[in-house]
Amino acid sequence: MSKGRRIARIPNLPPSPEAAARYLLHWESRRLFHAPSDFPLLTPQFLFNSGLPFTLEIGCGAAELLCALAAADPGERYLGADISRRSLYYAVHQAANAGLSNIRFLRADFLLAQARLAPASLKSVLLLFPDPNLSPRHRKRRVFSPALLDALHPALCPGARILAVSDDESLFMDMLAIADADPRYRKTHSEPFLEGFDPPAPTRFQRAWRRVGRRVLRFELERDG
Numbered sequence: 001m002s003k004g005r006r007i008a009r010i011p012n013l014p015p016s017p018e019a020a021a022r023y024l025l026h027w028e029s030r031r032l033f034h035a036p037s038d039f040p041l042l043t044p045q046f047l048f049n050s051g052l053p054f055t056l057e058i059g060c061g062a063a064e065l066l067c068a069l070a071a072a073d074p075g076e077r078y079l080g081a082d083i084s085r086r087s088l089y090y091a092v093h094q095a096a097n098a099g100l101s102n103i104r105f106l107r108a109d110f111l112l113a114q115a116r117l118a119p120a121s122l123k124s125v126l127l128l129f130p131d132p133n134l135s136p137r138h139r140k141r142r143v144f145s146p147a148l149l150d151a152l153h154p155a156l157c158p159g160a161r162i163l164a165v166s167d168d169e170s171l172f173m174d175m176l177a178i179a180d181a182d183p184r185y186r187k188t189h190s191e192p193f194l195e196g197f198d199p200p201a202p203t204r205f206q207r208a209w210r211r212v213g214r215r216v217l218r219f220e221l222e223r224d225g
C-alpha cells in the first residue's frame with residue numbers, strides 16, 4: 001500500500017470453525033498458481049447451491065457494503081474476494097452476526113483466482129478503492145487490468161455491470177484508459193467518468209477518505225453485446 005494510504009488495522013479475530021466453514025473459502029496462492037484446475041469454477045451452484053448469478057466484489061476488505069447489500073436483499077447472492085485474512089475474518093463476523101445466508105468470502109489472490117470465474121455467473125462486479133500500487137515494481141499487482149477484463153467478459157451475464165471506484169486519480173485514470181481501450185465494454189454513462197460514490201453503507205476505506213475530504217471518481221461498464 002502506498003505511503004499516506006494506511007488506515008487503522010482491523011483486529012485479528014478468527015471466526016468460529018462453524019462460521020469459517022459456512023462463509024469462508026481459502027485458496028492457497030502457490031497451489032492456485034501451479035495447478036489452477038485443482039480449484040472449482042466459481043459457479044453459483046458451487047458457491048450458493050443456486051443457479052442464480054451473483055455479485056462479486058474484488059478486494060472487498062472488511063465487506064461492510066457487501067454485507068449491507070446482502071442483508072437488504074436476501075434474494076440476491078454475494079461473493080467477496082480478498083487476499084487479506086484479517087479483513088475476511090472481520091467480514092465473516094459481520095455476516096455471521098447478521099445471520100446472512102446469501103454471502104460467502106473467498107480468500108485468494110484474485111490475480112490468480114480470476115481464472116476460475118465461471119461462464120455467465122456474474123450479475124455485477126464491484127471494485128471499490130483498490131490498492132493503487134503506484135510504484136513500477138508494484139503495478140503488476142493492480143487488480144484492474146486487461147487480464148481482468150478478459151476473465152470477466154465470459155463470466156458476465158447479459159446486462160451485468162462492472163463498477164470501479166477510486167480516490168486515487170492516477171490509478172483511476174489508468175483504469176479508465178484500460179476500460180476505454182477495450183471494445184468489448186461500453187460505459188453506462190455518457191460522461192467519461194463520474195464523481196462521488198454514495199452507496200447504502202460506506203466501505204471502510206471510503207469512510208477514511210471521506211474524513212480527509214478526498215475526491216472520489218467512478219465509472220461503470222457493461223458488456224458491449
Ligand SMILES: C[S@@+](CC[C@H](N)C(=O)[O-])C[C@H]1O[C@@H](n2cnc3c(N)ncnc32)[C@H](O)[C@@H]1O
Binds near residue numbers: 129
Ligand atoms: C484499499 S483496500 C479497499 C477495501 C474495500 N474495498 C474498501 O473500500 O474498504 C484494497 C483491498 O484489496 C485487497 N487486495 C489487494 N490485492 C488483491 C489481490 N490480488 N487479490 C485479492 N484482494 C486484493 C486488499 O487486501 C484490500 O483489502
